Amino acid sequence: MNTATQSPENTAEGVEALMNRLGQAARAAATMMAASSTAARNNALLALAARIRSEADTLKTRNAIDIYAAESNGLSAPMVDRLRLTDKVIETMAQSCEQVAALPDPVGEMTNLRRRPTGITVGQMRVPIGVFGMIFESRPNVTIEAASLAIKSGNGCVLRGGSEAIESNKALWALVQAALADAGLPKDAVQLVPTTDRAAVGRLIAMPEYVDVIIPRGGKGLIERISQEAKVPVIKHLDGNCHTYVDAEVDLDLAVKVTDNAKTQKYSPCNATESLLVHVAQAAAFLPRIGKVFADKGVEMRADARAKAILADVPGAQVVEATEQDWYEEYLAPVIAVKVVDSLDEAIAHINRYGSHHTDAILTTNHPNGMRFIREVDSASVMINASTRFADGFEYGLGAEIGISTDKFHARGPVGLEGLTSLKFVVLGQGEVRG
Amino acid sequence: MNTATQSPENTAEGVEALMNRLGQAARAAATMMAASSTAARNNALLALAARIRSEADTLKTRNAIDIYAAESNGLSAPMVDRLRLTDKVIETMAQSCEQVAALPDPVGEMTNLRRRPTGITVGQMRVPIGVFGMIFESRPNVTIEAASLAIKSGNGCVLRGGSEAIESNKALWALVQAALADAGLPKDAVQLVPTTDRAAVGRLIAMPEYVDVIIPRGGKGLIERISQEAKVPVIKHLDGNCHTYVDAEVDLDLAVKVTDNAKTQKYSPCNATESLLVHVAQAAAFLPRIGKVFADKGVEMRADARAKAILADVPGAQVVEATEQDWYEEYLAPVIAVKVVDSLDEAIAHINRYGSHHTDAILTTNHPNGMRFIREVDSASVMINASTRFADGFEYGLGAEIGISTDKFHARGPVGLEGLTSLKFVVLGQGEVRG
Numbered sequence: 111m112n113t114a115t116q117s118p119e120n121t122a123e124g125v126e127a128l129m130n131r132l133g134q135a136a137r138a139a140a141t142m143m144a145a146s147s148t149a150a151r152n153n154a155l156l157a158l159a160a161r162i163r164s165e166a167d168t169l170k171t172r173n174a175i176d177i178y179a180a181e182s183n184g185l186s187a188p189m190v191d192r193l194r195l196t197d198k199v200i201e202t203m204a205q206s207c208e209q210v211a212a213l214p215d216p217v218g219e220m221t222n223l224r225r226r227p228t229g230i231t232v233g234q235m236r237v238p239i240g241v242f243g244m245i246f247e248s249r250p251n252v253t254i255e256a257a258s259l260a261i262k263s264g265n266g267c268v269l270r271g272g273s274e275a276i277e278s279n280k281a282l283w284a285l286v287q288a289a290l291a292d293a294g295l296p297k298d299a300v301q302l303v304p305t306t307d308r309a310a311v312g313r314l315i316a317m318p319e320y321v322d323v324i325i326p327r328g329g330k331g332l333i334e335r336i337s338q339e340a341k342v343p344v345i346k347h348l349d350g351n352c353h354t355y356v357d358a359e360v361d362l363d364l365a366v367k368v369t370d371n372a373k374t375q376k377y378s379p380c381n382a383t384e385s386l387l388v389h390v391a392q393a394a395a396f397l398p399r400i401g402k403v404f405a406d407k408g409v410e411m412r413a414d415a416r417a418k419a420i421l422a423d424v425p426g427a428q429v430v431e432a433t434e435q436d437w438y439e440e441y442l443a444p445v446i447a448v449k450v451v452d453s454l455d456e457a458i459a460h461i462n463r464y465g466s467h468h469t470d471a472i473l474t475t476n477h478p479n480g481m482r483f484i485r486e487v488d489s490a491s492v493m494i495n496a497s498t499r500f501a502d503g504f505e506y507g508l509g510a511e512i513g514i515s516t517d518k519f520h521a522r523g524p525v526g527l528e529g530l531t532s533l534k535f536v537v538l539g540q541g542e543v544r545g
Numbered sequence: 546m547n548t549a550t551q552s553p554e555n556t557a558e559g560v561e562a563l564m565n566r567l568g569q570a571a572r573a574a575a576t577m578m579a580a581s582s583t584a585a586r587n588n589a590l591l592a593l594a595a596r597i598r599s600e601a602d603t604l605k606t607r608n609a610i611d612i613y614a615a616e617s618n619g620l621s622a623p624m625v626d627r628l629r630l631t632d633k634v635i636e637t638m639a640q641s642c643e644q645v646a647a648l649p650d651p652v653g654e655m656t657n658l659r660r661r662p663t664g665i666t667v668g669q670m671r672v673p674i675g676v677f678g679m680i681f682e683s684r685p686n687v688t689i690e691a692a693s694l695a696i697k698s699g700n701g702c703v704l705r706g707g708s709e710a711i712e713s714n715k716a717l718w719a720l721v722q723a724a725l726a727d728a729g730l731p732k733d734a735v736q737l738v739p740t741t742d743r744a745a746v747g748r749l750i751a752m753p754e755y756v757d758v759i760i761p762r763g764g765k766g767l768i769e770r771i772s773q774e775a776k777v778p779v780i781k782h783l784d785g786n787c788h789t790y791v792d793a794e795v796d797l798d799l800a801v802k803v804t805d806n807a808k809t810q811k812y813s814p815c816n817a818t819e820s821l822l823v824h825v826a827q828a829a830a831f832l833p834r835i836g837k838v839f840a841d842k843g844v845e846m847r848a849d850a851r852a853k854a855i856l857a858d859v860p861g862a863q864v865v866e867a868t869e870q871d872w873y874e875e876y877l878a879p880v881i882a883v884k885v886v887d888s889l890d891e892a893i894a895h896i897n898r899y900g901s902h903h904t905d906a907i908l909t910t911n912h913p914n915g916m917r918f919i920r921e922v923d924s925a926s927v928m929i930n931a932s933t934r935f936a937d938g939f940e941y942g943l944g945a946e947i948g949i950s951t952d953k954f955h956a957r958g959p960v961g962l963e964g965l966t967s968l969k970f971v972v973l974g975q976g977e978v979r980g
Contacts, residue, residue, distance in 0.1 A: 141921075144921065144923075224942060230935055235927075372978075375978070485580065485672070488675075493971070494971075494972070494973050496974030496977050496978075497978045500665055500974075505663065506970060506972075507667060519757075520954045522968060522970070523969060534926065535927070536926075536927055536928070537906075537928040537935055537936075538931070539929060539930040540799075541799035541803055543934070544932050544935055
């Protein structure tokens with residue numbers, strides 16, 4: 111345990127030199143990962159699951175160092191809880207590695223092979239992107255999530271976790287490197303930034319020679335700063351101001367059930383509904399019913415004048431007048447913005463103007479309206495008659511989720527293994543030449 | 546012809562305000578284009594073809610102004626030729642609009658729809674990206690190419706052509722706007738930057754609120770500068786240092802024919818082969834034959850020591866010793882770098898190190914070697930037994946080509962209509978909620 115890779119923060123090496131070394135090592139290893147067999151990558155994931163289970167006590171001991179420091183530094187109890195590697199968290203990490211191992215291998219898949227008039231056959235092959243950088247906070251299990259997706263997709267990665275979880279992350283990372291070695295794969299494929307120096311992030315996001323894409327998780331401020339300063343593409347979303355729109359023609363029971371779920375099943379996720387739009391034709395019928403649900407659950411309603419006039423009569427409802435700012439807001443709390451609209455057009459225009467292009471749903475029995483909504487709402491996920499809470503890589507069947515993108519380039523929406531790959535063209539010929 | 550949109554360069558309006566106005570107009574129109582019918586967009590393309598033919602004389606008159614200025618400014622004859630709107634160029638533009646109209650509509654296509662255990666159906670819908678900015682030089686027909694692909698793909702665009710073609714571009718753009726209006730589509734969907742002020746480019750590439758992606762065509766220096774300064778993704782390639790690798794097991798007749806075509810069919814395209822790698826087992830048999838072809842066609846060979854020793858005996862061969870720099874070079878001329886390698890591994894490593902990740906081919910009869918090559922060579926197009934000259938949107942069956950990308954994100958290789966679109970997730974439910 112005394113090599114330079116394992117404890118460079120104790121050396122005189124500068125952060126830039128350190129990051130260059132990690133990046134270079136990841137890049138070289140990624141080339142080998144890209145050429146590795148499906149079996150070797152799956153074996154590494156199974157070995158990792160086994161090591162997580164067999165080293166549970168070590169993980170808890172190292173985790174205790176982070177917990178002690180966090181408590182000494184006065185971190186709030188919920189923050190400390192997020193750091194904790196309990197038996198349940200440890201078993202879940204092990205299982206997630208096994209689940210990723212069981213997914214189909216995205217690498218090397220060839221699609222769209224077609225014969226051209228010249229005789230050549232042209233198609234596309236899915237290959238790893240190369241090396242991704244991941245920046246995350248608190249929960250140390252993200253180290254295992256990111257590492258397992260890197261291994262499965264044949265990429266290298268450089269992980270930068272939160273300083274409060276550094277001991278836990280190092281312990282987990284040691285298991286990842288050992289599991290790679292178990293499977294005959296280069297252990298340098300997964301790198302962990304071993305220093306808490308913030309300059310490391312600045313370098314990580316600006317070395318295209320070693321790192322092809324950055325995936326940040328964390329607060330909006332952090333992600334905005336990373337996006338502005340990065341010299342490589344960033345897979346990200348900033349906000350989840352998701353809308354549920356209740357159309358003029360709708361099954362009211364369905365609308366109440368889905369809107370309730372979209373808002374209240376959990377308040378903190380980015381795919382929870384934050385704004386409710388109701389067509390004027392259903393306002394008088396729908397708003398009192400959903401208003402009662404929200405009143406019973408203590409959800410505050412920030413309503414426009416027309417919605418307020420109806421909701422004010424609901425016993426126990428907390429209704430306040432919405433300001434312009436409310437239409438932009440991602441509350442992540444028992445608060446919802448409510449607006450009555452005169453048409454589908456107005457609903458679509460409102461969502462495209464105020465929304466965050468994350469996830470938006472229409473509840474309707476009218477087929478053309480549903481089709482117009484999903485085509486014209488410019489968001490990563492668009493839904494008909496379903497809860498916005500479904501916007502999730504596992505619910506979509508991707509098998510895993512490394513992040514959610516609200517950009518239109520490359521991966522959009524929940525990002526699984528495919529978002530970590532690239533499609534190159536392959537041409538299969540028998541000596542054809544161009545005329 | 547006296548509205549502000551048509552001649553803003555004559556007003557006191559600043560370039561930034563001008564570009565903001567063009568961008569805003571394109572953004573607003575793009576929303577309508579995204580929602581427009583397939584028929585309307587195809588009608589616009591057919592109307593454009595008709596107008597190009599019926600206004601051929603006007604086009605030639607306006608083009609003559611550019612030609613006169615170019616000749617007065619002492620532009621070289623080949624440069625002036627590239628500017629010229631001949632009857633043939635005009636007819637080709639009209640036909641290309643008809644060909645784009647005949648392509649399948651990429652917009653609204655839904656794929657991968659699958660039922661999930663929860664009951665929801667999840668898939669992806671292809672939608673326009675929004676607005677692209679295109680920066681190009683000399684040939685005015687690019688105005689029609691870019692406009693027709695924007696119309697077909699339901700995008701808006703802001704075009705910035707070369708100052709030497711400004712009158713021709715304006716005349717073509719007027720036809721585009723008229724054709725959009727013919728079809729009941731917003732004419733603002735296609736904007737032309739009407740000023741030759743270079744500050745316009747700086748603004749075009751840095752207004753993500755209006756322009757989603759930049760596609761530059763031109764010299765490497767221009768594209769590098771744009772890539773560094775752009776605040777939005779750039780679809781681009783810098784070099785085409787393409788390789789042809791002759792493997793240890795190969796059909797020599799095929800190898801001579803394909804290598805000849807890859808190098809000499811045309812010298813200037815980015816997909817012409819610039820470096821030839823030959824396995825040592827075939828060097829003595831293959832190099833004299835290809836050396837004779839190159840000698841006869843006046844192609845200079847920059848060879849490593851082992852290749853030079855063989856090629857020196859070929860009558861009439863122009864052989865010089867290669868320097869390290871030759872392995873990086875994109876000659877775009879009757880010059881080729883030649884190297885003997887000891888293994889497939891060495892060939893792959895050489896290509897990944899010195900190449901430009903554009904297009905590389907292996908000529909082999911050995912199946913595992915072919916498969917390893919196409920998997921491990923990290924380029925946008927990889928080929929077995931075919932000429933690198935095939936790397937082209939039309940040859941690949943994309944129906945059109947807006948550019949070629951050597952990046953791994955989003956579109957890679959020749960970029961057709963799909964590269965101008967984005968995939969969003971669609972969820973079709975019957976009132977499902979998340980548990």
